[in-house]
Amino acid sequence: MKLLIKITWLTALLFLINLLYPRFAFEAFLAEHADQYLQVQKIKNCDVIYLSASSNFASGLPTEKDPRKLSQFVADHFPKLRFEAINQPASHAGIHADILEMFRADAEAKTFIVTMNLRSFGPDWIHSELETPLRQAAVFYNNRPPLLNRLLASFRAYDDRSTEERHVLRREAWDNQALPFDAPRNNVTDWCAVEKWGDWRDPKRQLADQFIKQYAFVLNEENPRVKDFDRIAKMAEEEAWTVVFNILAENVETADSLVGKDLTSLMRRNTEWLVARYESIGFVVVNNLESVSHEHFTDKDFPTEHYDDVGRKIIAKNVAVGLSIAMANRRAHDH
Amino acid sequence: MLFNSLPFLIFLPSVVLLYYLLPHRSRWVVMLAASYFFYGYWKIEYLTLIVASTTVDYFAARLIYSSEAVIKKRIGLAMSLLSNLGLLAFFKYSGWVVEDIIDPIIGLSEGQLHQFHSLWDFVLPVGISFYTFQTLGYTIDVYYGKTAPERNPLKFALFVSYFPQLVAGPIERFSNLQRQLFEKVDFDYEHFQHGGRLILYGLFIKMCVADNVSPIVDQVFNQTEDASSLQLIFGMLLFGIQIYSDFHGYSLIAIGTARLFGVHLMDNFNAPYTSLSIREFWSRWHISLSTWFRDYLFIPLGGSRGGRMKLVVNISIVFLVSGLWHGANWTFVVWGGLHGAAYLLERWMAPNPSSNPIKMLRWALTMCIVFVAWIFFRSADLTHAIDFLSNMVSSDSKGLNLNWDPILPTLIGLFILSDLYFRDRSIHSWLATQSTLVRWSVYGLLLFFISGFAGAVQHPFIYFQF
Numbered sequence: 001m002k003l004l005i006k007i008t009w010l011t012a013l014l015f016l017i018n019l020l021y022p023r024f025a026f027e028a029f030l031a032e033h034a035d036q037y038l039q040v041q042k043i044k045n046c047d048v049i050y051l052s053a054s055s056n057f058a059s060g061l062p063t064e065k066d067p068r069k070l071s072q073f074v075a076d077h078f079p080k081l082r083f084e085a086i087n088q089p090a091s092h093a094g095i096h097a098d099i100l101e102m103f104r105a106d107a108e109a110k111t112f113i114v115t116m117n118l119r120s121f122g123p124d125w126i127h128s129e130l131e132t133p134l135r136q137a138a139v140f141y142n143n144r145p146p147l148l149n150r151l152l153a154s155f156r157a158y159d160d161r162s163t164e165e166r167h168v169l170r171r172e173a174w175d176n177q178a179l180p181f182d183a184p185r186n187n188v189t190d191w192c193a194v195e196k197w198g199d200w201r202d203p204k205r206q207l208a209d210q211f212i213k214q215y216a217f218v219l220n221e222e223n224p225r226v227k228d229f230d231r232i233a234k235m236a237e238e239e240a241w242t243v244v245f246n247i248l249a250e251n252v253e254t255a256d257s258l259v260g261k262d263l264t265s266l267m268r269r270n271t272e273w274l275v276a277r278y279e280s281i282g283f284v285v286v287n288n289l290e291s292v293s294h295e296h297f298t299d300k301d302f303p304t305e306h307y308d309d310v311g312r313k314i315i316a317k318n319v320a321v322g323l324s325i326a327m328a329n330r331r332a333h334d335h
Numbered sequence: 336m337l338f339n340s341l342p343f344l345i346f347l348p349s350v351v352l353l354y355y356l357l358p359h360r361s362r363w364v365v366m367l368a369a370s371y372f373f374y375g376y377w378k379i380e381y382l383t384l385i386v387a388s389t390t391v392d393y394f395a396a397r398l399i400y401s402s403e404a405v406i407k408k409r410i411g412l413a414m415s416l417l418s419n420l421g422l423l424a425f426f427k428y429s430g431w432v433v434e435d436i437i438d439p440i441i442g443l444s445e446g447q448l449h450q451f452h453s454l455w456d457f458v459l460p461v462g463i464s465f466y467t468f469q470t471l472g473y474t475i476d477v478y479y480g481k482t483a484p485e486r487n488p489l490k491f492a493l494f495v496s497y498f499p500q501l502v503a504g505p506i507e508r509f510s511n512l513q514r515q516l517f518e519k520v521d522f523d524y525e526h527f528q529h530g531g532r533l534i535l536y537g538l539f540i541k542m543c544v545a546d547n548v549s550p551i552v553d554q555v556f557n558q559t560e561d562a563s564s565l566q567l568i569f570g571m572l573l574f575g576i577q578i579y580s581d582f583h584g585y586s587l588i589a590i591g592t593a594r595l596f597g598v599h600l601m602d603n604f605n606a607p608y609t610s611l612s613i614r615e616f617w618s619r620w621h622i623s624l625s626t627w628f629r630d631y632l633f634i635p636l637g638g639s640r641g642g643r644m645k646l647v648v649n650i651s652i653v654f655l656v657s658g659l660w661h662g663a664n665w666t667f668v669v670w671g672g673l674h675g676a677a678y679l680l681e682r683w684m685a686p687n688p689s690s691n692p693i694k695m696l697r698w699a700l701t702m703c704i705v706f707v708a709w710i711f712f713r714s715a716d717l718t719h720a721i722d723f724l725s726n727m728v729s730s731d732s733k734g735l736n737l738n739w740d741p742i743l744p745t746l747i748g749l750f751i752l753s754d755l756y757f758r759d760r761s762i763h764s765w766l767a768t769q770s771t772l773v774r775w776s777v778y779g780l781l782l783f784f785i786s787g788f789a790g791a792v793q794h795p796f797i798y799f800q801f
Contacts, residue, residue, distance in 0.1 A: 006775050013779035014786075021787050025742070033791045133792070147786050154542055154789035157341040 018147040026146045033153075034137035036086055036099055043084035044107035048323070050074060051096045052115035055248055055305035056087040058312070059298035066309040073316030074113065074323070090130035092120040093228035098138040100235055105143070111242040111327065113319060114232060116274060117305055118250055118267065118289070119214045121225045123173030123188075129163040136160070179216055181262055188216050195259070207301060208258040214303045215255060215263055219270045226277075233281060242330045244322045245278055245285045247271055248305045249292035249315060255303075284329070286322035288315050336376040338588045339542055339789075346373065351595050359519045363493055366516070366596070370498035374462075377502075381460040384422060389488075389495045391418040392470040396477040396484035396491075408478060415474035419467040426463055431663030462502030464660060468627060470495050473509040475631050482510050490517065499592040503585050505603045505623035512598070520597030532763045533591030536753075539781045541584030544750045546790020547743050548577040554735060556713055559723050563734035567727040574713050575706050579607065580750060582621070606758035608705075611697045613677045616705060624660070628653050651675050661712070666720055670711040677704045742788050 050071035058067040075083035119125050135158040140149050174188035184190035191212050197205035236243040256264045271289045278285045296311030336343050350369045375382045398411035476482040485491040555562050555570025586603035593600045607619035617625045636649045658671020714720035766774050
């Protein structure tokens with residue numbers, strides 16, 4: 001009985017604190033560590049939400065004539081619709097799926113453009129050290145009492161593997177994941193070891209290595225990112241959402257000149273696999289893989305999806321076409 | 336499995352429940368299984384290391400004990416020393432030896448170094464320095480006839496792998512743990528009160544103090560060139576707070592966890608920053624390690640017998656080995672060397688403080704040495720440490736934009752005050768004398784701080800890497 005009183009006292013104390021806590025300290029914490037949660041609360045009632053990673057941003061280079069985001073270029077094509085974007089560097093379908101969960105309950109937004117970044121399906125991104133903070137932030141996307149969410153985040157109720165552990169996982173994947181070529185190009189590690197650009201200190205060799213590490217993989221249903229997109233697809237079906245998948249442009253020209261046809265064929269094959277998989281279940285998939293030429297990529301020393309304003313506009317135009325088709329399909333389906 | 340993780344919050348109550356539900360004779364088997372699960376949860380492959388270390392030490396101790404001939408006893412001891420130190424050398428020191436010792440001497444090519452890095456690409460097994468030292472202590476005790484070896488290999492395996500103190504100590508003696516691990520423990524509410532209080536307070540100082548301080552420390556130490564002199568001094572002081580709250584917090588959780596099973600582990604810290612000398616500091620800081628070095632290195636080397644020169648040599652060895660034990664880097668050697676030098680100087684040159692002003696002066700001087708030595712402990716390499724020190728004296732930089740939580744000064748203040756208040760006693764004994772309302776309000780407050788203000792970027796316990 002005495003213990004029961006003590007526990008009741010403790011519970012009452014914590015309940016009271018849980019009521020007061022969000023008013024004083026919680027929002028500042030979210031603003032710093034789980035900003036996307038706050039973003040979602042502000043834009044739940046928009047018409048179209050664009051979900052992406054850093055590819056949405058302008059490069060900041062002085063040569064850019066139009067410094068707006070890619071999503072804003074898409075919005076230009078639909079002046080009557082309210083567009084908003086949720087973007088965070090290193091974000092991917094797993095995080096986007098968690099964010100979309102927040103739109104399920106009471107949001108007006110029913111149309112989403114979700115970025116499909118080819119690199120995000122590869123081991124380098126899957127086992128990136130940036131995954132830990134992303135997963136920690138995702139704890140707050142659940143509809144639980146604030147103090148409980150904070151407690152779960154504090155006790156690492158998420159995939160909190162260390163940088164070293166993720167590094168080992170990456171290396172294991174590069175060593176062991178089979179590629180459809182004869183040795184030594186049958187895995188990433190061996191392939192990198194025989195690249196043609198001389199010593200590993202040569203910048204060209206380093207860039208070629210990076211291209212292999214980012215794009216040399218074979219997609220199948222077991223890929224964790226594919227499972228994330230499957231989750232998004234299932235959610236869209238359940239909620240009757242209009243979802244467009246946007247496969248971003250990659251620097252295929254540089255991949256071809258630095259590494260060669262084996263790599264570019266793999267990139268095309270994976271992209272086609274994604275298009276076929278999601279189109280077959282009724283989604284519009286915009287394939288931008290080769291839409292942007294080398295000159296419009298702003299990073300020249302690492303493979304990224306960062307484009308200048310011309311590159312962003314090219315992609316936005318293709319996405320706009322895809323979105324128009326998806327919305328027309330939805331209207332037809334509803335009628 | 337980390338103490339401040341959700342899996343541990345599920346694991347610990349499950350083990351406690353199972354432990355007290357089962358009859359006494361099978362409890363130690365549950366603890367052994369739980370300990371192996373706890374360690375294997377981190378990385379299952381590394382269980383082979385702890386099994387190997389256990390096996391070698393079990394047979395080494397049996398050989399030492401059963402042999403009449405001195406040579407056989409020595410072979411047994413050598414087996415234990417070679418296997419344990421060999422494990423440490425392979426996993427912990429090989430990279431350092433190749434890069435910082437062999438390479439500067441014979442000049443390896445970049446390609447050879449690159450190849451070495453790709454071969455030596457693994458995560459250091461957690462707690463390897465702790466359990467190897469614990470088992471080494473055991474075989475040395477058997478060798479000197481201080482204890483009889485354990486007959487049952489599985490019971491010995493529990494001594495090596497006992498999960499509350501497996502990954503970062505306290506490094507226990509066989510004579511202290513053996514009896515407690517296997518004696519009958521009745522369910523006792525006092526055990527839970529005692530253990531629970533230590534766990535709660537340990538989580539508070541680890542998660543709310545150490546983890547909130549660490550981003551600032553990282554920022555200052557990673558951007559030494561851009562920090563102002565004042566910020567560097569601040570960073571140095573904060574690192575002292577971080578490492579203490581981190582390791583002290585861990586130790587309290589470990590001791591509290593063992594207490595839930597009725598086991599008393601030795602205290603590891605006792606307000607070390609109140610020390611008036613380096614000698615006192617080492618009697619208050621990481622007590623289980625400093626007493627280990629005293630019992631198994633300093634005394635076997637001859638201790639303070641044999642004149643001043645012998646003492647200098649023995650103290651130097653102990654502190655340099657202690658530095659190296661912490662990590663494979665010259666910075667740790669310098670850190671140990673600084674403490675050793677200060678210890679010796681203090682022993683011969685500083686009189687025992689008599690009046691309060693002199694005590695204050697001694698305290699200030701001791702803290703200067705301790706905190707400056709932390710710079711070496713925290714720096715990536717010697718160049719970094721020297722840059723840090725020189726910028727601390729004269730930095731041209733305007734300073735960093737340090738981003739810290741407004742509640743942090745309150746948390747640090749609470750920690751410092753409680754540390755002073757609980758000097759030479761524990762929070763447990765203080766709480767035991769308070770009214771129910773005060774006690775449970777303190778629990779509520781600690782829980783509130785832990786849930787609402789724990790550091791956002793969790794860092795593994797610093798001593799896990801050692």
